[in-house]
Amino acid sequence: MSLQDKALQLLSDSIRIGTHDWGLCNEYPPSSKLVAAVKFGLDDLVPDIWEEFRDDNEAVSEALQYASVQGNAKVVSFLLENHSEIGNALHLAAKKGHLEVVKIFHGAKTVLNMHSCDQMTPLMLASKAGYLDVVKLLVHHEANVNEVGPRKRTALHFSAEFGHSEVMKYLIQEGSRINAAADSVRTPLHLATQSAQLEAIQVLIGAKANPCAADKKSRTLLHFAASTGFMEAVEILITSGAEIDTLTADGRTAVQLAVYSGDLGTVRQLLQHHPVLEAPVGVSGETALHAAAALGSLDIVEELLKYKVNPNICRKDRRTPLHLAVQNGHIKVI
Structure with missing residues (x-):
C-alpha cells in the first residue's frame, strides 16, 4: 500500500471510529477513500486512486455530490469526464450558488428539469436561494421557468416567497406565469404577501399580477396583509384594485381580520378606504364592532365609532356589541 493510500485509509478509518474531529459532527463518515479525498480537499489524490473506484457507482456518485456542494469545479470536471451518472449533483451546486460548477453541467440538458427527492429542480433551488447568475445560466440552457415542483410551486413562487426581486424580474422576463396557482390556489403574490416581502409585491404588481x-x-391578498398588519401591502393592494369588502369562505372581511389581530394602525388604514361596516357577515352575522367589543379592544372600538357605526347593531342571535363586552367583562369598552 502506497503512502498516499495509507494516509487516506487512516483518515477514513479515523472518521469511521470517531477519533477525527469530523467524526464529532452529525455527518455520515466517508464511505470510501475516494469520498474522503474529495471531502477533505485532497484533490490531487483523486486521479491517483480513480482506477480503484472507476466501477463503484455509489462511491463516485457520493464523491461527485461532495464536490458539487463544495463548489470544487476541478474535481467535478474530472469525475464527469470519467463517469456518466450525474444524480443530484447539479441540484446541489445550484442550491449553493456554485456558478463554475453549474457551468460544467451545461451539456446535461436531461437533468436541467429533473426533480430531486423533494421535487425541486435546479432552477427552483437557485431561485429560492437568490442566485441570479446561476438562474440566468440555467434558463439560458433551457431550464423550464414554469416547471412545477412541490405543492405545485414554480421558481417564481420560491423567489417571491424569499424576496429575491432581481431573480423575479428575470424569471418574469423569461416567461414565468405571474398568476400561476400553487397549492390552495396561491399565486406568487400570495406568498410574497404572506412572507411580508414588500419589494417582491411591488415587482409582481408592476408586472400586472392579479x-x-x-x-x-x-x-x-388583502385578507393576508390585513390579518398580519402589513400596512404597506394593504395600501399597494387597495391602490391596485383589491376589493376591500370581499369575504373569506367563513365570512370575514379585511377589516374584521385586522380587528382580530388587534392592529389599530391597519384598522385605521382600512377605514380610510370606506369599507362597509354595518353589514352583518359570516355565520353569526358579526360586524367589526362586535369583534372589537368581544375582544375588549377599546382603541379599535373608539376608532370604529368615529365612523358613525351603529353601536346597537345586532348579530343573528340579536346580541349587540354591548352584550359581547358585558359577557366578556370588558369594563372599559362598556
Whole structure:
C-alpha cells in the first residue's frame, strides 16, 4: 500500500471510529477513500486512486455530490469526464450558488428539469436561494421557468416567497406565469404577501399580477396583509384594485381580520378606504364592532365609532356589541 493510500485509509478509518474531529459532527463518515479525498480537499489524490473506484457507482456518485456542494469545479470536471451518472449533483451546486460548477453541467440538458427527492429542480433551488447568475445560466440552457415542483410551486413562487426581486424580474422576463396557482390556489403574490416581502409585491404588481387573487378558502391578498398588519401591502393592494369588502369562505372581511389581530394602525388604514361596516357577515352575522367589543379592544372600538357605526347593531342571535363586552367583562369598552 502506497503512502498516499495509507494516509487516506487512516483518515477514513479515523472518521469511521470517531477519533477525527469530523467524526464529532452529525455527518455520515466517508464511505470510501475516494469520498474522503474529495471531502477533505485532497484533490490531487483523486486521479491517483480513480482506477480503484472507476466501477463503484455509489462511491463516485457520493464523491461527485461532495464536490458539487463544495463548489470544487476541478474535481467535478474530472469525475464527469470519467463517469456518466450525474444524480443530484447539479441540484446541489445550484442550491449553493456554485456558478463554475453549474457551468460544467451545461451539456446535461436531461437533468436541467429533473426533480430531486423533494421535487425541486435546479432552477427552483437557485431561485429560492437568490442566485441570479446561476438562474440566468440555467434558463439560458433551457431550464423550464414554469416547471412545477412541490405543492405545485414554480421558481417564481420560491423567489417571491424569499424576496429575491432581481431573480423575479428575470424569471418574469423569461416567461414565468405571474398568476400561476400553487397549492390552495396561491399565486406568487400570495406568498410574497404572506412572507411580508414588500419589494417582491411591488415587482409582481408592476408586472400586472392579479391583486384580487383568492385561495381555496377565498382568502385574498388583502385578507393576508390585513390579518398580519402589513400596512404597506394593504395600501399597494387597495391602490391596485383589491376589493376591500370581499369575504373569506367563513365570512370575514379585511377589516374584521385586522380587528382580530388587534392592529389599530391597519384598522385605521382600512377605514380610510370606506369599507362597509354595518353589514352583518359570516355565520353569526358579526360586524367589526362586535369583534372589537368581544375582544375588549377599546382603541379599535373608539376608532370604529368615529365612523358613525351603529353601536346597537345586532348579530343573528340579536346580541349587540354591548352584550359581547358585558359577557366578556370588558369594563372599559362598556
